[in-house]
Amino acid sequence: MSQTIDRTSKVPAAQQEKPVVDVAALGERLMGRWAAERRASRELAATPAMQRIPGQTMAEHRERVLEQLKILVEHKSVHKAFPKSVGGLEDAGGNIAQFEELLLADPSLQIKSGVQWGLFGAAVMHLGTEKHHTKWLPGIMSLEIPGAFAMTETGHGSDVSAVGTTATYDESTQEFVIHTPFRAAWKDYLGNAALHGEAAVVFAQLITKGVNHGVHAFYVDIRDKDKNFLPGIGGEDDGLKGGLNGIDNGRLHFTNVRIPRENLLNRYGDVAEDGTYSSPIASPGRRFFTMLGTLVQGRVSLDGASVVASKLALTIALSYGSQRRQFTAASDTEEEVILDYQRHQRRLLPRLAETYAMSFAHDVFLEKFDAVFTGRADTDEDRQDLETLAAALKPLSTWAALDILQEAREACGGNGFLAENRLTLLRADMDIYATFEGDNNVLLQLVAKRLLTDYSKKFAGADAGALAQYVAGQVGDATLNRTGLRKLAQSIVDFGSTARSVGYVRDADAQRQLLTDRVQSMIAEIAGRLRDAGKLPKMEAAQLFNSNQNALIEAARAHGELLQWEAFTEAVEGIEDAGTRQVLTWLRDLFGLGLIEKHAAWYLIHGRISAQRAQAITSYIDDRLLPRLREYALPLVAAFELSPELIGAPIALGAEKERQDEAMLYYREQRESGTAPIAEKAPAKPVRA
Amino acid sequence: MSQTIDRTSKVPAAQQEKPVVDVAALGERLMGRWAAERRASRELAATPAMQRIPGQTMAEHRERVLEQLKILVEHKSVHKAFPKSVGGLEDAGGNIAQFEELLLADPSLQIKSGVQWGLFGAAVMHLGTEKHHTKWLPGIMSLEIPGAFAMTETGHGSDVSAVGTTATYDESTQEFVIHTPFRAAWKDYLGNAALHGEAAVVFAQLITKGVNHGVHAFYVDIRDKDKNFLPGIGGEDDGLKGGLNGIDNGRLHFTNVRIPRENLLNRYGDVAEDGTYSSPIASPGRRFFTMLGTLVQGRVSLDGASVVASKLALTIALSYGSQRRQFTAASDTEEEVILDYQRHQRRLLPRLAETYAMSFAHDVFLEKFDAVFTGRADTDEDRQDLETLAAALKPLSTWAALDILQEAREACGGNGFLAENRLTLLRADMDIYATFEGDNNVLLQLVAKRLLTDYSKKFAGADAGALAQYVAGQVGDATLNRTGLRKLAQSIVDFGSTARSVGYVRDADAQRQLLTDRVQSMIAEIAGRLRDAGKLPKMEAAQLFNSNQNALIEAARAHGELLQWEAFTEAVEGIEDAGTRQVLTWLRDLFGLGLIEKHAAWYLIHGRISAQRAQAITSYIDDRLLPRLREYALPLVAAFELSPELIGAPIALGAEKERQDEAMLYYREQRESGTAPIAEKAPAKPVRA
Missing domain, CATH: 1.20.140.10 (Butyryl-CoA Dehydrogenase, subunit A, domain 3)
Structure with missing residues (x-):
């Protein structure tokens, strides 16, 4: 099977006036800062032992992925993120980069590794302290202790602060009692919980002296070496899932399980022998979000x-x-x-x-x-x-x-x-x-709340008039921009030539302005509608907020799109090779104009672009950008540097070309040899049967 | 597990001023003309023997679905479509209705049944003649002859007219020689081909006396009763797929396989003993499309x-x-x-x-x-x-x-x-x-071509000026409408009140006008751009057409959306119960206004709605239609009449409610008994750690 992507591919000589992509240099740029880690991980992912075998049963697949985790340990691929005190490298970025690439072998491998070292291990590292690191991290790193990250419950996923599991401190024995009070509080969907996990970091409401100090993390042994549940602990297999069946997701529940006081991962909150609670973070809310933030x-x-x-x-x-x-x-x-x-x-x-x-x-x-x-x-x-x-x-x-x-x-x-x-x-x-x-929709609401908070900080105490003025005046506002920009005013009535319409939006600054303006205006509009929420009773405030929920999520998405566009643009600006920069500029334009086209209704409604310009954008995409970029489709994917072993798919590795060539040759030979049957002639005048 | 959908559910008495949905009557309406067939099929689909067992291996799943096909035969569920001459009922609609519902048990069951009786059997019925019916249909109906529908090839799916397989008539033996000339001409993705099929309807280029008469269908035995390939026939298993793994899809190829002349399914084209070709349809193109049309x-x-x-x-x-x-x-x-x-x-x-x-x-x-x-x-x-x-x-x-x-x-x-x-x-x-x-994109192009053809028939000989006038004047055109409609002209500048803006588009005629207008205008615009295509050399014409391909597909989609809207509206108009009609009118408005909102950029660009109206539509959806319809979500799904056995999913059958109720009771009892831990007080003044 021939490899179809030529790493050194250039546009043919006959077209040399056209820009040429330096595939190797672009590939290096795409690999980014942790190129070495990514390449090493890809090399491993390209070996058959690490790759998924389609059609395995769930049981076979689970065992295989567990074995693959052991190979990762042997290859010393899992130590990077951990503290030097236990033999790690404290290389946070390199660690993540290498794990991301494991998806190429099998997403189950990526995610099960993530459960063991990125969630279970990271919780011990970030939420625990030195004593915990010394005691458990070596076993976690070596896979001697496979573990689960027991946060989500059947009844609570998005709202983790409301989990039902309790950890009640018993002064008399200096133990925490971990308990599951009802079915909805079972820990659920946990990787490593159905079969392999011998320990878990359990998130539970910390209660001492009758006070609930909110959710904290506890280290709990759950199975013995023969994989039997320890007393008081039970669980279920989540069974077959829509995918990721190489991971043994399952449920856990606890019936008054006693663990030593020291098993509280106590970096952000501790309980003294006498049951006194203390924390370096006074606000329970901030403490909770700080803990989650480490993950x-x-x-x-x-x-x-x-x-x-x-x-x-x-x-x-x-x-x-x-x-x-x-x-x-x-x-x-x-x-x-x-x-x-x-x-x-x-x-x-x-x-x-x-x-x-x-x-x-x-x-x-x-x-x-x-x-x-x-x-x-x-x-x-x-x-x-x-x-x-x-x-x-x-x-x-x-x-x-x-x-x-x-x-x-x-x-x-x-x-x-x-x-x-x-x-x-x-x-x-x-x-x-x-x-x-x-959950994606929940995360986007967090973004929107942050945008609203930033906005209201800027306009603290501003009355409705000031807000309205902001909305009206923000066309010229460039707070999110790094460069001063000309006004968009003319765009509203630009009934000039199509070329001029397009010329304007092809400009990176204009794209930035349009994308930025949209985020700001959406947030300003919503802020205006929500400005009295603070004065309303809780229920009415909730209703007001809820009636803007969809708009908030759309604004957050617009913000994310702007971030992507900014990153793309900054990357393009940093590329030195002129040909590569030209082609990537077209690609960035396709991304930017594609966003403006997608949200054209908003731009038209808000008078930011004219109808003519909106149409010109679509024409420019269809008639210019697509035909131009079509010629660079293969170099642009070649820069992803995926080897045949990583691609795997036969149709991308020459099988189709081989078949097409054979068929074309067959017909050509038939034509040339005169052995081709002639086509039936259509009747001189179509006759209706 | 309790059933959560109450078939007789009505909105509570306290809200009786609100419309009430007659769930039973609506359910009957949704079942449609072939309600009896659908209900009988659902009853069968609700039995465990017919349902999918998640997690089965591909081999197990394939065997299970084959057994399920036998159960269908036993239940006399497969005879409906076939001719009375062989014991069928010639009930085309009822037959399809019943097969559609089998998806509820397992889509593999639906599709494998479709292969056997809807493709393989239907090809013998529609493309064959009496002698073929008598000879093969009884065995096909009884599953004595499991068969494949061998049309698609590895190299040709969308363009069936170009399949590579040949059927060359040999006068000397009065046989057709079925032959696969190259790898791309292997028949591929055929259900029943990997394991179970003993015969196939093979589509091949019919060649006699040196003339290719285009694609015709031939009945070919492929395996003996022990499932061994007959001489000259080979194949492969397509192996694991993304889904539908209860079907044994596979490939077939033929090396000079001889079949009797009579095995040509000869309704639309025949070859006499001496090799003379004849057909009731003179045009090879029309003949081909007529054959495909039967399928x-x-x-x-x-x-x-x-x-x-x-x-x-x-x-x-x-x-x-x-x-x-x-x-x-x-x-x-x-x-x-x-x-x-x-x-x-x-x-x-x-x-x-x-x-x-x-x-x-x-x-x-x-x-x-x-x-x-x-x-x-x-x-x-x-x-x-x-x-x-x-x-x-x-x-x-x-x-x-x-x-x-x-x-x-x-x-x-x-x-x-x-x-x-x-x-x-x-x-x-x-x-x-x-x-x-x-393929969906290919089908939509067929629709677009039909729309263009209809359009050009209407304007045969019209010059560019007439076309332009049509585009300009079509606001008042109502050829696709059944009622005369007022003009939309005022909508372009309606800076009146929001209520008036919305009031207008809530009107069914206005929705129809907007949706219809969009289809017509899109097609007229494209027709204008393509009007010189006929005069261009083939390659340039192809380029011109290609540069409008995306727009054509969007126009076809708009046409399909209009058809859906029309059907919905007609159904609503036919509902007698006032409450049901009111709620379905809201639902239809949500559909219609949702389409207009989705395509708002087009309407704005083309001056069909004002910016204000576009915003009013979104507000109307968010603030009125969604809150109103939220109350009817359960009655509206109850009218789908899916029994717990057909729904299957535990989360839809009360498991979630049971968990939520238990948790709420737990917390309520804690609060009432005073045993709830109190929440940690936030510090009087937030302190930054």
């Missing part, structure tokens, strides 16, 4: 894994689309390559642009994460920014990955449905990425 | 099955959404039911409206199908209308089902991901519905 790495790695999956999906679909032929629209003998059809370009190329945007945005995100968790930039504000970034990007990228996998599947037709071509199984696995580590 | 029932049943799946998905998600609670926004003690959140309503209620529209549109479609295939209304034009209906509705409903299943999955959170709650497995199975029986 943001799950969101980082889902965002990164979604980027990886999107790259793989588009590598498959664009490779196939460049070889598959169907219908003879333009020739009597040779069929069209399907990527030459406009619709096919419309389906895949904007998604390629989105993938680039997601990839560059993820770099910014991972960089921020690394800065916070290595302590380079770790103020309260840094942490809040990181959380907002996580809450904005993870929903967009996880949804995008599902959309891209689906479109890629459909673009590969029946071939796309075969398990061997990977798209369907990957999509099934990644479905739940939209829900875990924070 | 439209696949599209009908995928459309219907998508409606059934959407009903099931929304029954599950809306039942769960009415019981699941999360966050205490409006109360200090009781959490909110998640369907009370605006976003949750936005996610599910427009999809409920869409499902109603799809359901009523499917009734129209099935009625038309029945009229054509029972001969009640079977002119050329009827058949063309049926095919256009099929090509417009099947893409919309199969895509909608995937979208609805996914949104329902996400709306059920982690619970939605468990296989037992069905949404993920159903979605995985139905993924390929977007591709088979005609």
Whole structure:
């Protein structure tokens, strides 16, 4: 099977006036700061032992993934994030980068690793203190202690502060009593809980001296070495799921299980022998969010894994689309390559642009994460920014990955449905990425609240008039921009030539202005509607807020899109090779103009673009950007640097081309030898039967 | 487990001024003309023997579905469509209706039945003649002859006219020689081909006397009773797929396989002993499309099955959404039911409206199908209308089902991901519905071509000026409407009150006008751009057409949406009960206004609605329609009449409510008994740690 993506591919010499993409340099840029970690992880992911075997039963798949975790340990792939005191490297960013790439082998492997080291291990690390690290981290790192992260309950996923499990301190024995008071408080959907877990970090309401101090984390042994539940502990297997069946998700419940006082992971809250509670963070609310904030790495790695999956999906679909032929629209003998059809370009190329945007945005995100968790930039504000970034990007990228996998599947037709071509199984696995580590819709509300808070800080005490003025005047506001921008006023009535209409929005500053303006205006409008919420009774305030919930989520999404666009633009500006920069500028334009086209109704309603300009944007995408970028589809996916072993899908590795070539040769030989049957002549005049 | 949907549910007495839905009558209306067939099929689908067992291996699942086909035979569920001459009932509509409902048990069962009786059997029936019926249909009906429908090849799916398989007539032996000339011409993705099929209807280029008469169908035995391939025939198993793994899809190839001349299914084309070809249809193109047209029932049943799946998905998600609670926004003690959140309503209620529209549109479609295939209304034009209906509705409903299943999955959170709650497995199975029986994007192009043809017939010989005038004047055109309508002119500048803005579009005639106008204008615009295509060389014409491909597909989609809206409106007008009619009118408005909102950019660009009106539509949906319809969510899904056995998903059958009630009782008792721990007091003044 021949490899169809040429790493050194350049546009043919005959077209040398056209820009040329430096695939190798672009590939390096896409790999980003942790290129070495990513490449090492891909090398491992390319080995058969780490890859999924489609069609395994759930039981077989679970055992296989457990064995793969042991291989990761042997390869010393799991120590990076942990403290140097226990043999780790304290390399937060490199650790995440390498785990993201494991998705290429099998998402179950990525997620089960994430459960063991990114959730269970990270909770001990971030919520525990030195004594906990010394005691448990070595066993966690070596997989001697497989563990579960017991936060979510059947009854509470999004609202973790309301979990039902209690941890009540008993002064007389200096123990916590972990207890599940009702069925909805069973811990649920926990990886490692159904079979392999021997311990768990259990999140429970900490109660001492009759006071509930809110949710804290406790280290609890749950099974003995023979995998039998310890006394007081029970559980169930979650059974078959829509995907990720290499992970043994399950439920746990606790009946007055006693654990030593020291098993409270006490970095942010402790209980003295006499039951006195203390915390370095006075506000219970802030304490809770600080604890949860240490676990943001799950969101980082889902965002990164979604980027990886999107790259793989588009590598498959664009490779196939460049070889598959169907219908003879333009020739009597040779069929069209399907990527030459406009619709096919419309389906895949904007998604390629989105993938680039997601990839560059993820770099910014991972960089921020690394800065916070290595302590380079770790103020309260840094942490809040990181959380907002996580809450904005993870929903967009996880949804995008599902959309891209689906479109890629459909673009590969029946071939796309075969398990061997990977798209369907990957999509099934990644479905739940939209829900875990924070439901996407809930996360976007967190973003919106942050945007509203920032907005109201800026306008503290402002009356309705000032707000209205802000809304009216913000066309010229550029607080989110790094450069001064000309006003958009003329756009409202620009009935000039189409070329002029397009010329304007092709400009990066204009795209930035339009995207920024939309976020600001949406938030300002909502803030205006919510301005009296504070004065209302709780129920009415809730109703008012609820009647703006959909608009809030849309504003948060617009904010995330702007972040992606900014990251893409910054990356393009940093590229030195002129040809590559030109092609990526087109791709960035496709992303930016695609967003403006998608939200054209908003821009038209708010007078930000004219009807003529809105139409010009669509024409520019269809008639210019798509045909131009179609020529670079293969170099642009080649820069993803996915080896044949990582791509896996036969249809992306030459099988289709081989078949097409053979068929074309057959017909050509028939024509040339004169052995082709002649076509039945149509009757001179169509006769109706 | 309690049943959560009350078949007799009415809105509580306290709210009697509000309209009441007559659930039973609405259910009867939704069941439609073939209610008896649907109910009988559902009864069978509700039995454990017919239902899918999640987690079975591919091999187990395939065997199980084969056994289920035998149960269908025993229940005399497969004879309906076949000729009376062989013991059938010639009940085309009733037959399809019953097969659609089998999806509730397992989509693999629906599709494998469809392969055996709807494709393989139907090809013998529609493309063969009396002698073929007598010889093979009894064995096909009894499953004595399991068979494959060998049309698609690895290299040709959408463009069936270009399949590579040949059937060359040999006068000397009076046989056809079936041959596969290259790998791309292997028959592929065929149900029954990997294991069970003993015969196949093979589509091949009919060549006699050196002339290729185009694709015809041939009956070919492929395996003996021990399931060994006959000489000259080989194949492969397609292996694991993204879904539908209860079907043994596979590949077949033929090496000079000789079959008797009589095995040509000769209704539309025959070869005499001496090799002379004859056909009742002189034009090879029309002949081909007539043959394919007889096989439209696949599209009908995928459309219907998508409606059934959407009903099931929304029954599950809306039942769960009415019981699941999360966050205490409006109360200090009781959490909110998640369907009370605006976003949750936005996610599910427009999809409920869409499902109603799809359901009523499917009734129209099935009625038309029945009229054509029972001969009640079977002119050329009827058949063309049926095919256009099929090509417009099947893409919309199969895509909608995937979208609805996914949104329902996400709306059920982690619970939605468990296989037992069905949404993920159903979605995985139905993924390929977007591709088979005609790729959705290809089908929509057929619709667009029909719309263009109709348009150009109307304007045959018209010059560019006449076309332009049409575009300008069509605001008042009502050719697609059944009623005269007032002009929309005032809408362009209606800066009146919001109430007036909304009042106008709430009107059914205005919705019809806006939706109709959009289809007509889009087609007129494209026709204008394509008007010189006929004069261009083939390649340039193809390029011109290609540069309008995306717009064509969007126009076709708009046409399909209009058909759905018309069907919904007609159904609402036929409902006698005032309360039901009122609620369904709101639901229809949500569908219609939702379409206008979705396409608001087009309406704004083309001056059909003002900015103010566009905003008023969104406000009307958010502030009026969603809160109103939220109260009727359960009666509206109750009218789908899905029994607990058919719903299957535990979260939709009371498990969630039971858990929520238990938890609420626990906390209430704690509060009342004074044993609840008190919450930690927040510090008087927030202190930053």
